[in-house]
Amino acid sequence: MWKLRAVLLLGVLSWSGCLSEAMVDTPLSGKESSLEGQWRLELAEVEVEEFDFSYTFSRDGSFTNRVGGAFLTRIEELNTIDGIDIDTGQLDALDGGFLVLHGTWSADGDSLDIDLERMQIDVFGTVPIVGRLSVPVHEEPLMGDNRIGYRCAVDGDRLSLNGDSLTLGIGLEETNGGFDPLAVEVLRLTSDFALQHLSAGDEDEFSLFKVK
Numbered sequence: 001m002w003k004l005r006a007v008l009l010l011g012v013l014s015w016s017g018c019l020s021e022a023m024v025d026t027p028l029s030g031k032e033s034s035l036e037g038q039w040r041l042e043l044a045e046v047e048v049e050e051f052d053f054s055y056t057f058s059r060d061g062s063f064t065n066r067v068g069g070a071f072l073t074r075i076e077e078l079n080t081i082d083g084i085d086i087d088t089g090q091l092d093a094l095d096g097g098f099l100v101l102h103g104t105w106s107a108d109g110d111s112l113d114i115d116l117e118r119m120q121i122d123v124f125g126t127v128p129i130v131g132r133l134s135v136p137v138h139e140e141p142l143m144g145d146n147r148i149g150y151r152c153a154v155d156g157d158r159l160s161l162n163g164d165s166l167t168l169g170i171g172l173e174e175t176n177g178g179f180d181p182l183a184v185e186v187l188r189l190t191s192d193f194a195l196q197h198l199s200a201g202d203e204d205e206f207s208l209f210k211v212k
Helices: 030-035 072-079 171-176 182-199
Strands: 039-041 052-057 062-069 093-108 112-125 131-141 147-155 159-162 204-210
Touching: 052 072, 062 072, 062 112, 062 182, 072 112, 072 182, 093 182, 112 182, 131 182
Parallel strands: none
Antiparallel strands: 039 052, 039 204, 052 062, 062 093, 093 112, 112 131, 112 147, 147 159, 159 204
């Protein structure tokens, strides 16, 4: 059974005004509307092109966590590992990549729950005439119970969450039983990079800001 672990952060985001009712197919309340949209983590001295981390909460109850950036140009090096064959399609040059986690979200009172269901790996780069293009190179489901809970609060365009971790990875000690080799290596690269920058600040709470 797969279980997401707090491999990167011990304290994270907080949000004051989570949802008062479960997501349903009805007009959003004021609190629900305050959470809907994309929220990006901002780190001092780290350019967003190098490391981009965001949560997106959709009104239909779906959730996406994207983490990556230019540092994942190292994905190209993974083709030397047995069992990995990355097809970047038409990309003339690889400029980076993203680990993307998909799932659903629900909230009640001051709590927020995220259920992660599948993982996707994208790369991006340049294509003649077209310009920048993103290409998915891998996708697989996440097995088992992958729920992460937060205490949360929104203050205008600022989102903070307090919980076990930002949903940034799966414990590497648990990846040997079935994850695709590419997924294992991208998780390792992402976790190593994020841990280096996020732990350096020695922070108990991380704030995200709404993307306009």
